[in-house]
Amino acid sequence: MDMTASIRKFIVSLSSSRHRRKEMAFVAEGTKCVSDTIGSFPLRYLVATPAWADCHEAECAIAGSRLIVAPHKELERLSGLSCAPEVLAVYDTPRHEFDPEEANSNLVVALDGVQDPGNVGTIIRAADWFGVHTVLCSEATADAYCAKAVMATMGAISRVRVVRGNLPDMLRGCDCAVMGTFLDGEVIYSASLPVSGILVMGNEGKGITDAVAEIVTDRLFIPSYPSGVPTVESLNVGMAASIALAEFRRRLIM
Template identity: 55%
Template sequence: MEELTNRIRKLVASLDDPRVRDAEGLFAAEGTKCVLDTAGAFDCRWIFATAAWLEAHGHAIDGSADVTAVKRADLERMSHLSTPPQVIAVYERPVYDITPADIAGHLVIALDRVQDPGNLGTVMRVADWFGIDTILCSHDTVDCFNPKVVQATMGAISRVKAVYVDLPEFLAQCGQPVYGTFLDGDDIYGSPLGDSGIIVMGNEGRGISDAVARYVDRRLYIPSFPVSRPTSESLNVGMATAITVAEFRRRQLS
C-alpha cells in the first residue's frame, strides 16, 4: 500500500490535463460503477478509496492493485467530478496500434473532429451495445481518456478501443466501403448497407471535413418524420450514431 503523498495527490488531480496524461501515461476513473467496470481491463497504478468503500467493494478489486484507504477530503482534492466519489482508480494508459487489415470484414465507427467529451462517451456506449469494438478517431477528436469521456462511457471504455489515426490516410488505404452521414445523402432506410465497413460521423457543428468526405463513397441521410414537418436542424452526433448503427445491425438480423 503506497502512502498518498502530496505529489501523488497533485498528479491525480492534474489528469484532466491531456498534456499530463500524455507525459505520465496515466488516466483516472472515478466512482463505484466506473472503477468496478474498468478494474480488470487496464493495468492499475493506484486505487484510492474510503475505508467504507473498501469494506463494501474491496473484494471485487484485483489483489495486485495498489489500494490505499484515504479520507473523503483527499478524494475531493483529486476528483474531477462536481460530487466527489468514494473511489478513484488510476490506470496505465494503453497504446493502441491498428492497420486497415485489422478491421477487414468488421463494422467500425470513425469520428472526425468530434469535440464534446459526452458525445464521445455516448458513441463508445453505442458501439459497445451494438458489438463494435473499435472506433477510429481523427487526431483532433477529444481524447478518450479525458475524465469526462471515461465517466460518460459507463464502462464501455473497457471493451471498446478508440484508436487515433490520420483519418483521411487510413480511409484511403482501408479497402472497405466508407459510409458517412450528410444532409444531402441518400435516405438510410432505402440505401444498401453492408455487413462491414466504416461509418464516419462528423463534428458537432461542421459535420464531416472535406479531407475525410472525399473518401466517403456512400453518403447517407437520416430523414425526419414526417418529411414535411418543421423539426430540429440536426441530430446530436451520439443520437445520429445510434440510429445509423442500429439500422446496419437491423439489416444483418433481417
C-alpha cells in the same frame, strides 16, 4: 499505500490531456466505472473512501498494495467531476493500433472532430452495444480517456479499442466502404448498407471535414419524421451514431 503529495499531484495532473498523453495514464471515476474497468487495464492506484473499500472487497483485492484509502475530502481534491465520487482508479492508457483488415470483416466507427467528451463516450458505449470493437478518433476529436468520456462509456472503454491519429491517412489505408452522415445523403433506411466498413461521424456543429468527405464512398442521411414538418435542426452526434449503428445491425438479423 498512503497518499503522498507526489501521488496527489500526479493524479490531478491527469485532468490535462497533455499530461495524460505524456504519462500514458488516465483516471476512471465512480463505482460503476471502476468496477467495470478494474482488471482490464494495468492499475497504478485505486483511491477509495473507507466506506467504499469496506463494501468492495473484490476490487480492493485486485488493487492489492496499490489501494489508497482516503477520506472523501481527498477524493474531492483529486476528482475532475463536479460531484466527487467515493472511488477513482488510475490506469495505464492502452496502446492500440488499427488494422485496416478489420474493416473488411466488421463495422468500424470513426470520429471526425467530435468535440464533446460526453458524446465521444456515448458513441463508444453504443459501439460496444452493437458489436463494434474499434473506434478511430481524429486528432481533433476529444480525448476518449478524459474522465467525462470514460464515465460516459459506462465501462465500454475496457472492451472497445480506441485508436487516435491522422484520420484521413487511416481511412486511405482501407480497402472498404467508408460511410458518412450528411444532410444531402441517401436515406439510411432505404440505402444498401454493407455488413462491414467504416462509419464516420462528424463534428457537432460542422459535420464531417472536407478532407474526410473526399474519402467517403457512401453518403447517408437520417431523416426526421414526418417529412417536411419543422423539427430541431439536427440530431446530437451520439444519438445519430446510435441510430445508424442500430440500422446496420438490424439488416444483419432481417
